[in-house]
Amino acid sequence: MQNLPPLNSLKAFEATARLQSFTKAAEELNVTRAAVSQQVKSLEAYLDATLFERNGAQLNLTQAAHEYLPVVSHVFQSLSAATQHLFSRQQQAQLTLHVAHSFCSQWLMPRLADFHRQHPKISFKVSTTANAMPSNSDIADVEIINGYGEWQSQKAIQLTRENWIVVASPGFLNLNPVRDLADLTRxxxxxxxxxxxxxxxxxxxxxxxxTSIKLTGEFEHSLLAIEAAVNQLGVLLVRDLLVEDHLQQGTLVKVGEWSMPSRGAHYMIIRDEEKPHVKAFVDWIMQSL
Structure with missing residues (x-):
């Protein structure tokens, strides 16, 4: 086709203009900074126009570049979407997840259908764990565990900041009203x-x-403790994220306004984020939390 600049020059321009940096564009395109600069110069020569003004370390777009950038970006996005839609592999990609028991049952499972609606070609293989340490093997594409993030051998992304709150079923509180801490301790x-x-x-x-506090019931997993609270066994100390849906549905209610920040959190360990199905899940969960 005539009057179309070379594709590599357009890619170099789009990345440089969007990031406003030759260095960052080179990192994104996985080429050298000199190669990006040369491609941009070639495009400027082809268009017979200046696209960038260099002011020391600062890189500024000219008016022509400002007008050209959204057009070029839109073309690349449209081409990428069409390629994905028309030529993506017909077989399903399988996403393997290794997730903390309670997070899996109380948060992930109620929302996984939303991810599947957005990505129907991705299937799942889900396992659960009570371990507070990430595995040292490629057990899954994504691990989500509850812990304190002190793992030198793993790159972990903190997903949540949680608080410890007290909850109970509405029926239990109707029979046992709580006006202050003294009521709660009894x-x-x-x-x-x-x-x-x-x-x-x-x-x-x-x-x-x-005096020291004695428990009526201690459970191995949070999901069991939550079920006990729903069934009016007592008041439960729990992380707020795990009872988010119960609070919204009214099966549990928060007792008072007391809370305490959690020392731990849920962390996500990602392996091979370059895989499209892994990146799709990571993007979805970061937007959902």
Whole structure:
């Protein structure tokens, strides 16, 4: 086709103009800075126009470049979308996930259908774990675990910032109204075992100075503790993210306005993010949280 600049020159221009940096454009295109600069110069010669004004370390777009950039970007986006739609492999890509038990059941499962609607060609293989350390093998494309992020051998992205709150079923609170901490301490208390954040330290942070706290029920997994609270066994100390849906649906209610920041968080370990199905999941979960 006539009157079309070379594709590589257009790619170099689009990346440089969007990032306003030859160096960043080179990193994105996986070429040298000199190669990007040469491609831009070739495009300027082809168009007989100046696209960038160099002011020391600063790179500024000319008026012509400002007008040309959205056109070039739109063409690349349209070409990419058409290629994906028309020529993507017909077989499903399988996404393997290794996820903390409670996060999987209480947060991910209620929302996974939304991801599937957006990406119907991606199938799943989901396993769960109670481990607070990432695995050292390629067990999954994505791991989501609850911990403290102190893993030198793994690159982990913190997904959440959570608070410990107290919840109970509406029916339980109707029979056992809570007006203050004294009322709360007299009620049957539920917890998940294995956390640094205990009922004792949570109450002390709220100003409680009474005797040591005894539990009515301690559970191996948060999902069991949540079910116990839903079924009116007592008041539960839990991370707010895990009961988000229960609070919205009204099966549990927050007791008072007390809370305590969690020392831990949910972290995501990603392997081979360049795979399209992995990147699609990572983008989706970051937008959903």
């Amino acid at each position: 009620l049957p208390k539920l917890a998940t075992g294995g956390y640094q954040e205990t009922w004792q330290c949570w109450l002390e942070q709220q100003g409680y100075q009474g």
